[in-house]
Amino acid sequence: MEKEIKLDVSNGSLSGTLIVPDNIEKPTIVLIVAGSGPTDRDGNNRLSGETNNLKQLAEQLAAHNVASLRFDKRGVGKSQSATIPENQLRLQTFVTDVLSWVRYLSESDKFSKIFILGHSEGGLISIEACQKLKAAGLILLATPGRNLANILQDQLTQQLSGQEEWLQRSIQILDSLKNGNLVPQVPVELETLFRPSIQPYLQSILKIDPVIELTKLKLPILLIQGTEDLQVSVSDAELLKQAVPTAKLAIIPKMNHVLKIVPESDTKANLASYQQPDKPLSSELVQKILNFLNTEDY
Structure with a gap:
């Protein structure tokens, strides 16, 4: 079942897509948090490209009986009613929005476990949010391990x-x-x-050291990083792993920042994938996430 969800927040409302597998009572759900800039629920950004990567991820999760909620960021897509002046935006603005979505999911009482998944800057937002909420686990995709500077x-x-x-x-x-x-x-x-x-x-982001913030969390953590990422490096993921040795780390060969498989050391092909919404996600990425979600007694 796929359903449009509207959530009232300060200055307007946020819109998202809830996918719940049929015939599963109280499934696990993953809240998907998009990366930087004007990125919508599907992972598309008018500045950097149309990848459909977050939509593809949600569909892959549904195919394996995992529910998901992904949403347009404040001021983007169908969440434009919640637009606030750019000079008033802070990272905490988006952290608060994640907390609102988690509250909505918790109060619905329809899901057995709530996992938070953040991509890129969405990973930083998710780390901050998880300090203020109870989640079954945190999944960080292509998330910086160093200060933004x-x-x-x-x-x-x-x-x-x-x-x-x-x-x-x-x-x-x-x-x-x-x-x-x-x-x-x-x-x-x-x-x-x-x-x-x-x-x-x-x-507001420059104040954050991801390593320090991650060590404040007491929950299962999965770190996933691709070797062909042009924005975030494998060393970033390794820094996060060093900070939290109990975290699971998966390095995926040939996966780039938008979670697609591309040729090694081919910048042109790598960037071209940012405009290829039909190019499939890394299958290894999906499997690593499913393994983590299904791990008992982590």
Whole structure:
């Protein structure tokens, strides 16, 4: 059974898709939390591409009798009524939304266990949320193990190769934000990432050390990372594993950031998969998640 769900929150309502397998009394359910930017319930983002990866994941879970709820982020898709000004957004805004969805699922009393699954920045949101809720377990897909400043600096070093002036200016802005200072004047060339209206949100993430936050949790954790991820590295997953040795870690060969299998060291093919919604998910990814969900006495 697939059902559209609307949840009242501050400033409007959030919309999501609930999939419940037929003829299963009180199934396990996975709440799927999308990554950064204007990403919808299906994992699609008007800036980075149409992948359908979260929709595919929900369908794969349903095929194995696992329920799921995935939702449009505040201000995206059918959750646009909950839009708030960009300069008022904080990571905590999305954490609160996850807590609201978990409360909805808990109060429905229709599910035996509630797992939280976060992808990329959605993993950071999920880590923060799990400090304030009771969940059966946490699944982190392609989730950073370092502070955002370190990850952005790595990405900018690659993207701005040969453009030393813009790279140094970007690093200066990052340092200012991390030290609690806003930067009102940003070069036009850097506004996409550092526009003044997004800076308070960036600051809210820059305060977070994923390793420290993860150690605060007392629940089963599954870490999954692909070797061909252009945004988050295997070393990020290993840092999280080192922080919580009881966590399970799965490294999936040839899987990229959008959870698809791509050729090794082929950036063009890797990025092309961000625009290939029919390209299937990694089958190993799905199996690792199912194994974790079905593990007794973790």
